[in-house]
Amino acid sequence: MKSLARIWTIAMNTLREAVRNKLLYALLFFGVAVILAGVVLSALSYVESERILQDFGFAAIRLFSVAIAIFVGVTLIHREVERRTVYAILSKPLSRAEFLLGKYVGLLVTIWLQMAIMVVFFVAVSLVTGAPLDAGHAAAFALIAAELAVIVAVATFFSAFTTPMLASFFSIGIWALGHMTRDLRDIGASSISESVQSTTALIHRVMPDLESFNFATEAAHGLAFAASDVWLPLLYGVGYVSVLLVAAIGIFERRDLR
Amino acid sequence: MQQHERRIVRIENIVKDFRPGFGLRVKRVLHGISLDVNDGEIFGFVGPNGSGKTTTLKVLMGLIRATSGEATILGHSVTETAFRREIGFLPENPYFYSHLTGREILGFFAKLSGVTRGRRKARISELLEWVGLDHAADSRLETYSKGMLQRLGIAQALVHDPRVVFLDEPMSGLDPIGRVEIRDLVLRLRSEGKTVFMNTHILHDVEMLCDRVAIIVEGRIRYQGVIEDLVGSGLHEVDIVAANLSPETVLELEDRLAAKLRGVGERVEIRVAEKEVNDTLRCVLAAGGEVVSVTRHRVSLESFFLSTVEGGSEIGE
Ligand SMILES: Nc1ncnc2c1ncn2[C@@H]1O[C@H](COP(=O)(O)OP(=O)(O)O)[C@@H](O)[C@H]1O
Ligand SMILES: [Mg+2]
Numbered sequence: 001m002k003s004l005a006r007i008w009t010i011a012m013n014t015l016r017e018a019v020r021n022k023l024l025y026a027l028l029f030f031g032v033a034v035i036l037a038g039v040v041l042s043a044l045s046y047v048e049s050e051r052i053l054q055d056f057g058f059a060a061i062r063l064f065s066v067a068i069a070i071f072v073g074v075t076l077i078h079r080e081v082e083r084r085t086v087y088a089i090l091s092k093p094l095s096r097a098e099f100l101l102g103k104y105v106g107l108l109v110t111i112w113l114q115m116a117i118m119v120v121f122f123v124a125v126s127l128v129t130g131a132p133l134d135a136g137h138a139a140a141f142a143l144i145a146a147e148l149a150v151i152v153a154v155a156t157f158f159s160a161f162t163t164p165m166l167a168s169f170f171s172i173g174i175w176a177l178g179h180m181t182r183d184l185r186d187i188g189a190s191s192i193s194e195s196v197q198s199t200t201a202l203i204h205r206v207m208p209d210l211e212s213f214n215f216a217t218e219a220a221h222g223l224a225f226a227a228s229d230v231w232l233p234l235l236y237g238v239g240y241v242s243v244l245l246v247a248a249i250g251i252f253e254r255r256d257l258r
Numbered sequence: 259m260q261q262h263e264r265r266i267v268r269i270e271n272i273v274k275d276f277r278p279g280f281g282l283r284v285k286r287v288l289h290g291i292s293l294d295v296n297d298g299e300i301f302g303f304v305g306p307n308g309s310g311k312t313t314t315l316k317v318l319m320g321l322i323r324a325t326s327g328e329a330t331i332l333g334h335s336v337t338e339t340a341f342r343r344e345i346g347f348l349p350e351n352p353y354f355y356s357h358l359t360g361r362e363i364l365g366f367f368a369k370l371s372g373v374t375r376g377r378r379k380a381r382i383s384e385l386l387e388w389v390g391l392d393h394a395a396d397s398r399l400e401t402y403s404k405g406m407l408q409r410l411g412i413a414q415a416l417v418h419d420p421r422v423v424f425l426d427e428p429m430s431g432l433d434p435i436g437r438v439e440i441r442d443l444v445l446r447l448r449s450e451g452k453t454v455f456m457n458t459h460i461l462h463d464v465e466m467l468c469d470r471v472a473i474i475v476e477g478r479i480r481y482q483g484v485i486e487d488l489v490g491s492g493l494h495e496v497d498i499v500a501a502n503l504s505p506e507t508v509l510e511l512e513d514r515l516a517a518k519l520r521g522v523g524e525r526v527e528i529r530v531a532e533k534e535v536n537d538t539l540r541c542v543l544a545a546g547g548e549v550v551s552v553t554r555h556r557v558s559l560e561s562f563f564l565s566t567v568e569g570g571s572e573i574g575e
Binding site: 084089092 | 342353414424
């Protein structure tokens, strides 16, 4: 119980710091601008203008949220060590695990909040242009939120032991690979070489399968879906995040903070 | 048992190696240091810059891991976290979140330290006044001067009313008034019965404040004990004022007798260890110099310190 209170204290301070960070607003502004630009773009199209609007909106939310998540996430732990703010904090009755979890939760809440703002604009432009909104959209947003939880965990993981420069390099790499790993596995599976098959299968196993969180097409095109299409990826996300955070804590606890 | 209770901090044979860069090269910063801090004392950990004071404190705070050896605070291994409710720490050149105000940062640390909600507000106001920051309590830290940050750092270390307080160079970088203020704060801590462990390279502060000291040079403890024992232990120095000295004689005195010379107008003041007095006088007279005065006095901590650092010899316990 006390432990949760300490994690929450760190988290809320992380949120407060982010809220006072002007760069975050710049990225958020661009995200919203792109969603609004979708209105213009869809107006230029004769066919399926509502779908174009929403495809565009989903893409904007996913890209800008991930950008903010990586951009802020890679400095999350590293900056605390570099600026030595961590010294006084860790001299308090607070474990390094609690500190790291607090930072993670704080950034995740931040990212989810800014995503919520973009979702508000998405809903607004949909209502104004008369584009449909249904359960599929809610599912798509929940899965984007889950993908963000994974991305923030990836960035936090690297931030726990390497510089923002390298951490963003690795995080962007994993994000890109995470979206290709499914196709890679399928291509590999059709290969005649067994080692290619097992290698691509292994990459798919180890890398986060981020396409499993991509529900935008189904939502924008109003396709039917099963409940398991949503909760299975959510469960996968929770598992993946847990593994990453345990690894990050393991590394961070062994580090000399100097 | 009684003896054990009194020892608040125990460091036994701590070795710390750093690996700068990615190479295999190892740099030994602490060469097996041992020391004890007793209940209720102001303990001075003294040494020149780069001697390993901060490194030792980081080991105690669990920020870095000792390569070997053992350190305990209040009987707990420094790798534990729960007992930190009982200790406070002022880092060297403290830096806190600059997006927060003084009051907010103390609230943050109070929550982390488990100060109950009911206690928090009053405790923070009390501390802000105590360290003289009540006027700046609601300004963001980016507007704080170095002295203000230092005082906020002390407030932060005390927010949960700990039994033991660790201060890393609390007086460095402050103007004379700021130093006097911090000195008063430290003395008030002792009067409240707290134990204070203080890193410093400013000897004047040690002489003014500390009950006991350990002197560390290049990662090795050179002396540990009471200052009076150190400076009043029969170690005396003699100041000889002489005139008519040739430059060659001055050089000889410096080289052969390790004398410290200072020009005073036409005259030269020669400071030597007590046992060198006769040789020095003989040397001065033989060179045709003239002895003006001879004064014997107790060794100051400063000259003791300098001789320890330069000579590198093991003194004391
Ligand atoms: N992170 C580090 N990596 C390598 N060497 C270090 C590191 N931190 C300190 N040192 C070295 O350890 C020695 C002791 O440093 P420090 O404990 O900061 O001394 P002090 O606090 O007494 O001035 C110095 O020679 C310093 O260069
Ligand atoms: Mg230091």
